[in-house]
Amino acid sequence: MIKPRLNYKGIRGSLEQIAQNNVHRNAKVDLSNYTNIYNTSSMLEHTLNATKHTQATTKSKELKREIKELEGRLRDTKQDLYEIASQIPNESHPSSPTNNVAVEVDSGGPPPIRATRTRDHLDIAARLNGTLPLSAANVSGNGFAILKAELAVLEHVLIQHALHVAVGRGYTLVTVPDIVKMDIANRCGFVPRDTAANQTYTVSSSGAGNSNGNARESNSDSNSNNNNGPNTLCLAATAEIPLAGLHFNDLLKHKELPIKYVACGHAFRAEAGARGRDTRGLYRLHQFTKVELFSLTDASSSDAMLDEIVDIQREIVQTLNVPYRILDMPTQELGASAYRKYDVEAWMPGREEWGEVSSASNCIDYQARRLLIRYKTGEGNVFVHTLNGTAAAIPRLILALVENGVESDESANLRLALPKSLRKYWIGSDKRIRWQ
Incomplete structure (x- = not known):
């Protein structure tokens, strides 16, 4: 699955404005740890690139293991970053009313x-x-x-x-x-x-290769069956x-x-x-x-x-x-x-x-x-x-x-x-x- 390309750096530089916009839009998104995670991701990416450059010249097995570990940590950190950023709603037009009255x-x-x-x-x-x-x-x-x-x-x-x-x-x-x-x-x-x-309404197939599906409402119970997976139909x-x-x-x-x-x-x-x-x-x-x-x-x-x-x-x-x-x-x-x-x-x-x-x-x-x-x-x-x-x-x-x-x-x-x-x-x- 190709990940969305969110503007992580732009979010990092606009946290105060985003927090205010979230209030206006009734969006409850915890941004308290975003800077921390963003800085960690940037540091891991810099370290990984430097380590790959060194390993390319030395062919060190130890560095190869270190690269694998860094890649895993970076992947997890980027996922944490994505989880927060994906919850942030769009910015709002400056002229849009903010007092809940159209x-x-x-x-x-x-x-x-x-x-x-x-x-x-x-x-x-x-x-x-x-x-x-x-x-x-x-x-x-x-x-x-x-x-x-x-x-x-x-x-x-x-x-x-x-x-x-x-x-x-x-x-x-x-x-x-x-x-x-x-x-x-x-x-x-x-x-x-x-x-x-x-x-x-999600659509579940009765079996592999069977095109006959059943529609049902997605809720907290059915979400446990991976109803938000990349191939889930709705x-x-x-x-x-x-x-x-x-x-x-x-x-x-x-x-x-x-x-x-x-x-x-x-x-x-x-x-x-x-x-x-x-x-x-x-x-x-x-x-x-x-x-x-x-x-x-x-x-x-x-x-x-x-x-x-x-x-x-x-x-x-x-x-x-x-x-x-x-x-x-x-x-x-x-x-x-x-x-x-x-x-x-x-x-x-x-x-x-x-x-x-x-x-x-x-x-x-x-x-x-x-x-x-x-x-x-x-x-x-x-x-x-x-x-x-x-x-x-x-x-x-x-x-x-x-x-x-x-x-x-x-x-x-x-x-x-x-x-x-x-x-x-x-x-x-x-x-x-x-x-x-």
């Missing part, structure tokens, strides 16, 4: 309609006979959804709409697997802080992971950048901890469909690329004709990999609150250092910057469209008012749709 930077769409539980999307879906929550529970358990009729069509329509917008903006369409190596997921920064509340939490893994250990030409991908995949989030009414309905599911944007840029272009991704998200939500707002997220909400993150929220009157429907993150070189993705420059090889953004989190967009668009026709039968931008993708009957 800052609204934009809003649009029609004025928010009055919040009322009578617009609850589950009740509306049941009356439309468009969802079968009990059947989903019987088939897969709680936290899964089965859609049918107009709501099932709406899922495919939203996928097509988001893909057409992204491809029209120059993003290359990619199909990706839903199963990825745990090592790649970890390198992308999907290492939960609280493994009891944020679990990954269900992808987002298509960002396989898209990032496409260029693992790649050395790109500068002229190839930026690289822009869009993919539709299933996202699997075990998230065993209860989150109140977030666990009810379509808002927080263990499996959902998501259209994902992913970009690789040079170091000077990632801020502009983040703006581009947010602009694509804005275009998609604007064409859906729902009230929305865009938030600059505080450091406490950035996760491990994001340098800066924006969330797009849609008004959900049945839930009586705003709900996140997409997010966009600039990860600068955090993921690239771990995935070893570089590009050539005149001064040498430089790590790329990676960015990701949700083009469409399908169930939440369905939720927003249902709660904002439900209405009664002249006979008091329910129907959905949907934007005309989606009509060209519709399949089957649209008798219960009013295109607006």
